[in-house]
Amino acid sequence: MSFLDKILGKPLPSSQAEEEKIGVLAGVPILGLDGLSSSAYGPEAALTVLMPLGALGLLYIGPIILAILALLTILYFSYRQTISAYPGGGGSYTVARQNLGVSAGLLAAAALMVDYILNVAVGISAGIGALISAVPSLHSHILALCLAALALITIVNLRGLRESGLAFGIPTYVFVISLMAVLSIGVVKAAASGGHPVAVAQPPALPPGIGAVSLWLLLRSFASGCTAMTGVEAVSNGVPAFAKPGVQNAERTLTAIALILGLLLGGIAYLSRAYGIGAMDQEQANYQSVISQIVGAVVGRGAFYYITIASVLAVLALSANTSFADFPRLSRMLALDGFLPRAFTGVGRRLVYSFGILVLAVLSGVLLIIFGGITDRLIPLFAIGAFTAFTLSQAGMVMHWKRAGGTRSRVPLLINGLGATVTFVAVIVILVAKFVEGAWITLILVPALFLMFDRVRRHYSSVSRQISCPRPLDLSQNEAPVVVVPIEGWNLITEKALRFGLRLSTDVIAAHVSLDERDDEALRKQWAREVEAPSRRASLNPPRLEIIPSPYRLVVGPLDDFINMIKDEYPDRLIAVVIPELVETHWYESILHNHRATWLKTDLLLKGDQRVVVINVPWYLGSLKDRN
């Protein structure tokens, strides 16, 4: 245990659960990394769609980001309302389920789960991809590095919430502070120069426009930019992780995240227009990200540039962590409702939902391995889940307000209605625009998960129906079982098993599989002398010896047939198979003995039925102290 303790930390008692909860300062990195890191690719994604317009595209980025900020505001208020309405954790699953029905809830859950898994794979591979650009000699180890990063994040999460907050806090706050500083300096410089600042490091000139503006183009740009909002739902789902007062702490955390995200998005949009910075083709050799161009233009390529860019990369890689905070919590909720295996409800040694963490690690690890750590192709997929969940959650809130009724519900209803409509449009646009690029995978995975939830639920219901006991303990007809004792010969192990069998029933049958019929007669004689005679003297029905022929020298098969025969012979009795077993003290001794007892136990468990009970009477080598 000591090795496990070192890696995962000492087990924590349940009574310490309250102390493991988090405040706002730890909440922002744990639940906000995904949302905040989105600012690093959201605006760039919007600008990428505008590339065909050349410099003209920059005219539209302002309005598009404004629309996104408006949507962010709507989402912010909506989720704030959700947090106070659902203090026990109000993720999209809960909200949709309670207001729109079970199917809507499961749909939201399936969409979010796919999103979380993709987010881990994409975040880690993006971070490692950036590391590779910096240190090209590592290129042949991409997959190994991705898996190592995944293992690290998994272990940190298994160690518990508070430790994750500490581990991820530093890069998050370095990222927020340095990027905010760069953007503020930039805005001041731009304002001072009347909107036309001189770049310290000149960004590459924008290519001439080759396309015309269309509503479709602007919609696609908006949909792509919307990826900047993925991760915003995390806080509403994570309310129970907060220290008391939970709702206030969660609201403050959401406010902090939304505010920072909004400022980052606005700053990036303003400065890209002011400095004339557009997206570049990633396939080209001199590619620079939009953030890199902005930081270079504002502060030049000094130490500060490198600190900021490094923190961007760290936060991108760590954004995977938000999934680790939310996926286990969501799957626990589904498991509590019977839609996922119960193991998801278990609280691990460090008071986190270890099983969910491990399942997420394995699934995203499989994704990383399938795609060799190059997950560019997965990026198009991974906003769909989030926006599906947004839409269902907002629609759920609309129903919530409708039911509440009254004038005080009118404004919130309008906000949520607007949000639901806009996010729904975004889902459709993303689906259509990225269908061929991979969005179809989501269209397969989400219904598959949905079906699985249903199957699991049916199974649990069926089991619970089958085993529920509608009556008090029934002690009538509790007849003694027929006891079968498979034996290899007459020895102390056999004797112990027989003694136990004779306690249980007067019908005891010893079954000996004959591998060499020359020994049978001797055993029969020994049996009469050593077993039958003393039983008769003790006025007991003597155990009967059955010698089972085995022409093909097998043991378990003939015993199995024999037990079936006994079952037919006593159609309304329990059959108790008492298996004497020699247990080796050292593992290496196990190659010196046969394992028929183990095989027989497994065989009886797999082929058995309600009427067969298996009793294991062990005999330990080297321990003669106990006679019983």
Added chain:
Amino acid sequence: MSFLDKILGKPLPSSQAEEEKIGVLAGVPILGLDGLSSSAYGPEAALTVLMPLGALGLLYIGPIILAILALLTILYFSYRQTISAYPGGGGSYTVARQNLGVSAGLLAAAALMVDYILNVAVGISAGIGALISAVPSLHSHILALCLAALALITIVNLRGLRESGLAFGIPTYVFVISLMAVLSIGVVKAAASGGHPVAVAQPPALPPGIGAVSLWLLLRSFASGCTAMTGVEAVSNGVPAFAKPGVQNAERTLTAIALILGLLLGGIAYLSRAYGIGAMDQEQANYQSVISQIVGAVVGRGAFYYITIASVLAVLALSANTSFADFPRLSRMLALDGFLPRAFTGVGRRLVYSFGILVLAVLSGVLLIIFGGITDRLIPLFAIGAFTAFTLSQAGMVMHWKRAGGTRSRVPLLINGLGATVTFVAVIVILVAKFVEGAWITLILVPALFLMFDRVRRHYSSVSRQISCPRPLDLSQNEAPVVVVPIEGWNLITEKALRFGLRLSTDVIAAHVSLDERDDEALRKQWAREVEAPSRRASLNPPRLEIIPSPYRLVVGPLDDFINMIKDEYPDRLIAVVIPELVETHWYESILHNHRATWLKTDLLLKGDQRVVVINVPWYLGSLKDRN
């Protein structure tokens, strides 16, 4: 089973054992392949040592081979005598053990076992090596080819003795007939030309001598040439494999093998001298084996040459098979005497000793993998074992004759004494001459095996002492056990286990590990209502409910502690742990349920002692038909 049947053949009933036995015609390939194939490298090994003498060396090959033939004659008579003295199988192990004591027997056995394993690896790699020389494009697949050949030989042997005889008969007889034909033609040609025949394909001229003759050189040449005799002992060990009359069939087989081997060796020695053929440096590009040179000189490089050489290679590769016939038989004998795990005594589905065959396959497979299929380095090792066994066997026969006494024993005693002396000298010479090349490995392996035999024997003796029952069945003090039933809640599974527990004893304790203390009170109430009340009504001591706290949310550990507590509470009673277990009908259902029952059973078996009996009351999903 149908797939296994196809690969290994249908299982054979024990009653068919007699029909699976072999005659002389099958005996020669099965037990003689190793011995006969030795003629392909024995004389060459002797000539290789003589290489420094140049053409002068050919003067000495005659006497050396004559000495070897004399030794072969001695071995032949010795082993013939052994066969009639030990009709139940008189390998070196048996002879040495009976006449020189257990240690000598085990030493012979260990030496032979090492030799058998090496023989498989060397034989297969030599055969595949020859195939590679013919088809160089296979060079990158050496190891895979070796392992495929090993698998093939293993399967053929698992299919049974008669089938092995058929499979290996054809190449063996092609080898014997074609090589004998070549040698006869050569001898006739040489005699006709007055000892100086003209070669059809001229062998390379011998290099000039660069060294002087010494006794040490001749001894080394003799010792190397002795490898030609490895495998001769196989028949004496394999007597029980022969059809009746076993001794006569075995003697005839040994006669056939010794006669053919002697003729081959003599013919090769005579023709190499007559044609002036010496050994060549294997490292050189134009290397040809002595046999290849002789066949070329006698019949030229036509179709017949290629048939003969191909049969030589096939027989070399298949010589591994002799080990497969003898290793399992030897290890069975050791296992019957308690020096090896009992699994070696089992008769497999095809009436062969399958376990020994598989162990030999695995060990030689490991050797092949370690050496990458290039086992040239192992060749020096592998005569030591055979000659150690020869020496011990002959020395044993000397003691045999001494004990018999009388004038009729004098000549056999002299023959065996001479044989023991000469083979002992050979062992010493081989050990000294090849110590650095690898003979030291044998010096480590053989004592290691020897020690292992001793340990295994001690273990079995100790077990047999511990479990032997010195008295008839003792039915006094057969008190009812204390029953512990670990439960998760009140349901039909629990009820079934409780009913069974109440049959067994009046002291029944239900143990519930509390993972969420909020549920404890409800369970207590339910227990009083559903269990205690009806028990009292039935005038039974009601099962007591114990709720076990688990601050670290573990189940098996706290249960284990609880059972230990109960053991202390009832120091002289058996503790019967009745484990209710939900058994899934489909494998995929198993991920939906916890496996605490399995963990608990394993834990109790590993940590338990004589006083704990484990009772498994299974509950099968989807089978409500049986109420009991």
